Amino acid sequence: ILTIVRCGKSDEGSPSPAPEAEKYESYWYYSYEAERVLTAEDLSADDFTPYTLGSLGDTLFVACNADNSLLLFDTQREKVLRTLDSWDFNGEQKHFDSRIEAIVPTAGRLYVAERESRIHCFTLPALEYAGCIGNGNWNNAVFQAQAVAVADGLVFSRDKNGTVSLYREADVTPANYQQVSRYRRSAAVGAVNNNFATHYCMRPDGAGRLLLTDYNQRKIHVLDISAAAEMENDAALDLPEQALSPAFAPTGLAVTPERYYVTGGNGIHIYDRADGNWSKSLPAIGGHAFSQPAYIQAQADSVFWISDISKRALVKMAVHKNEIREYERAGRHLLRVSEPAARGASREFF
Numbered sequence: 001i002l003t004i005v006r007c008g009k010s011d012e013g014s015p016s017p018a019p020e021a022e023k024y025e026s027y028w029y030y031s032y033e034a035e036r037v038l039t040a041e042d043l044s045a046d047d048f049t050p051y052t053l054g055s056l057g058d059t060l061f062v063a064c065n066a067d068n069s070l071l072l073f074d075t076q077r078e079k080v081l082r083t084l085d086s087w088d089f090n091g092e093q094k095h096f097d098s099r100i101e102a103i104v105p106t107a108g109r110l111y112v113a114e115r116e117s118r119i120h121c122f123t124l125p126a127l128e129y130a131g132c133i134g135n136g137n138w139n140n141a142v143f144q145a146q147a148v149a150v151a152d153g154l155v156f157s158r159d160k161n162g163t164v165s166l167y168r169e170a171d172v173t174p175a176n177y178q179q180v181s182r183y184r185r186s187a188a189v190g191a192v193n194n195n196f197a198t199h200y201c202m203r204p205d206g207a208g209r210l211l212l213t214d215y216n217q218r219k220i221h222v223l224d225i226s227a228a229a230e231m232e233n234d235a236a237l238d239l240p241e242q243a244l245s246p247a248f249a250p251t252g253l254a255v256t257p258e259r260y261y262v263t264g265g266n267g268i269h270i271y272d273r274a275d276g277n278w279s280k281s282l283p284a285i286g287g288h289a290f291s292q293p294a295y296i297q298a299q300a301d302s303v304f305w306i307s308d309i310s311k312r313a314l315v316k317m318a319v320h321k322n323e324i325r326e327y328e329r330a331g332r333h334l335l336r337v338s339e340p341a342a343r344g345a346s347r348e349f350f
Contacts, residue, residue: 007168027324030280034287036078043071043080050307050314053297054103054110056124060297060305061110062314063100065337070100070112073168073314074298082127089177091130095134096120097136102148102202113145119157120198121172131259133157133167135178141167147200149210151225154183158200158212162188164237166228172298186237189223191216198249199294206255209239213250213262220244220253220262244271246278253302263293268306268317288315 015080040048047066054061061082062071069085086095105111109130110122119133120254134142143165147158150190164186171180179345201213202223210223222242231237252263259279260271267283267290283290292310298307302319315328327335330350337349 020098029322031320031322032285033318034315035318036287037288038314049312053295053305054105055297055299056105061103087129101146104148104150106150110147113148117142117144119145131172131174132178133180141182144150147202149202151204154228162190162192164189184231184233189221189233189238201253203253211253214255215249215251218249218251226302242337254296254298256301261296263296266290278313280346
């Protein structure tokens with residue numbers, strides 16, 4: 001028996017209903033990778049001991065303890081643009097006489113503080129010498145600056161005795177060379193430091209405050225920028241109720257809108273600004289185990305440079321924010337994630 005079935009026009013199939021949108025709840029985690037680890041060999045240098053760091057655009061400023069010089073490093077081309085170790089001023093050859101303790105590039109200036117009570121100022125991008133605060137004597141206008149920041153037309157300098165000295169940027173001129181007077185000095189903020197083996201760092205947090213690491217007291221002090229302009233001498237500049245007291249001795253500090261990245265001990269420690277908690281410590285990242293990370297500099301919210309002084313290495317750390325969509329719940333706060341099978345085997349992560 002032969003049966004023939006024919007569909008008429010009225011029998012044409014209707015389009016299949018669109019599939020429902022995939023329903024899932026994303027989970028996120030961070031991963032950390034050493035994209036580059038630069039040593040003396042990579043930079044074609046005889047010796048390279050990176051220390052203090054600064055950044056402006058694609059240029060990374062690196063203090064080299066081997067010879068008290070300042071390297072200007074192009075992070076895109078991974079090339080040293082210039083080594084600044086001497087300059088001419090009024091017909092005389094000048095140079096850094098001691099270790100560089102702080103590097104602060106601004107829109108048009110570069111401030112470089114050295115241990116021997118001087119804060120040098122250069123123009124950017126030409127690097128012409130624009131003046132000097134302090135004359136090298138500790139009882140002059142600069143008392144061995146250990147950390148420096150610039151905000152609201154003022155230069156903030158953490159003195160060796162724990163006070164913070166303020167100077168007007170407008171006073172730093174070639175004509176006023178080594179004659180810049182201290183504008184104000186605060187009351188002591190943190191501990192007196194008679195040991196230059198420790199490190200300090202001062203950074204703006206983007207919310208009208210300065211953060212100051214205090215290695216000796218294991219604190220990160222908070223300074224009120226707005227109070228500085230009209231303050232009296234010996235007035236308190238810090239906000240003690242906002243200070244952080246981590247479980248490690250902080251040295252370097254990098255600030256992003258969401259997090260603080262702080263060097264201390266043998267690792268990088270991360271503070272979540274929204275939660276107000278220390279969320280993670282990194283003694284190692286993909287491609288590099290830290291030995292003595294001294295300073296950290298943010299080039300972007302997800303790109304950081306770290307000076308690992310014991311290993312004489314400059315480390316570029318990339319921070320990746322990763323999404324998990326496929327998982328099985330294994331507990332209230334626990335997910336089971338399986339990687340794709342390879343050669344019949346698959347690993348699980350929790």
